[in-house]
Amino acid sequence: MTTTNGTPDPKIIDLINEKKGNGILTSLEYFPPRTETGVKNLNSRMDRMRDNLNPLFTDMTWGAGGSTADLSMELALRAHSTGHVANLHLTCTNMSKNGDPIAAVHEALKTALDGGIRNIVALRGDPPAGEEEWTAAEGGFSCALDLVKYMRKEFGQDFGISVAGYPEGHPNAITELKDGEGLDSLSESEKTRYSEFDGKMYVCKDEDYKKEMDYLKEKVDAGADMIITQMFFDVEVFKTFVNDCRKWGITCPIIPGLMCINAYPGFKKMTKFCKTRVPKDLEAKMDSMKDDAAAVKAFGVEFGAEVCQKLMDFGVEVLHFYTLNLEKVVYGITDALGLTDGLVEKSNESDANSMVAVGSAWARVGDKVKSIYGEGTVKEIRRGGEAVIEMLSWELAGGQRPTAYLQKAHYQKI
Secondary structure (H helix, E strand, O other), X not given: OOXXXXXXXXXXXXXXHHHOOOOOEEEEEEOOEOOXXXXXXXXXXXXXXXXXXXXXXXXXXXXXXXOOHHHHHHHHHHHHHOOOOEEEEEEOOOOXXXXXXXXXXXXXXXXXXXXXXXXXXXXXXXXXOOOOOOOOOOOOOOOHHHHHHHHHHHHOOOOEEEEEXXXXXXXXXXXXXXXXXXXXXXXXXXXXXXXXXXXXXXXXXXXXXXXXXXXXXXXXXXXXXXXXXXXXXXXXXXXXXXXXXXXXXXXXXXXOEEEOOOOHHHHHHXXXXXXXXXXXXXXXXXXXXOOOHHHHHHHHHHHHHHHHHHHHHHOOOEEEEEOOOOOHHHXXXXXXXXXXXXXXXXXXXXXXXXXXXXXXXXXXXOOEEEEOOEEEEEEEEOOOOOEEEEEXXXXXXXXXXXXXXXXXXXXXXX
């Protein structure tokens, strides 16, 4: 949906209601790149994809740990000013202004509002690396529900609000099966959600799934207009989730989040991180092509089109693509579905290497960090956030490097 520069965006929920029954719509999601070159290239890609696909709306993510707050806002405002309907992600994580976490969120919302943005994805955000649970700052928000309530209280109906839905359960609600627990120990519904990685099985148990659904209902009742789901690769999981939402009295639009398969390493990393269910035939197919990048990308188009067709047959009218800041697979899918024609031949991903995410503000193993002792590489993150860092600035006899043990307040990710 192209908007007129200088006027506020329409609310996405209003656009969905206006266009209901008028064909399949697409929406696109991007993340802030790490470098200035990446940002420049992303701006060009967003312009091209706006013109080629006329997306209903365009999401811009907000980095874990608040790492991309300023850049996310800048990119979302540019998206709005260049004809996109911007849908800005906003999290409660690591947001603070002069020690006040509420003031920081309010300022971000006010900046977005003043800039013409009228759509927000209300999220909690990820915990810092080395900590299993996310802890709210004193006096701050503890969950996305708090953020939805705050937005409606302070801004009324100024914003359209989206929230996240998790067809397989939030990763925090997915647990590893204990010794002695196998597939036979799962209920029929749990068997449709379980995943398997490195020989271990994971599932959102029925009691936890119920809590997830109860919480989602609370977010919608508090003022959320629509739901965008976490990625999934099993369409039956999505269909069950939608039907369950309706049973719970959740009647708002539910938009499927579709992770485009662009590369084998990224697919393996993201599915493991989110504990996403991967059907056995999909896993086998991906493993068979792991050393053939071109084949993986071509299969990403084939598989993505198959998933989208099943969703369309189910009655889905908006397809939300997690683009990974790339275009070829998205174009291939829309061409295959007949929504566009000849776009894949026009795709240009020569800048793909610049599409690297800023990443979390919280350092993880392998990240480069700096401290008063110089720069180093994180070798381990211990509970509580203490990092074991191999210092690169010094070298001892025999080529050995000293190791520093620093609390998270004493080092910064580069």
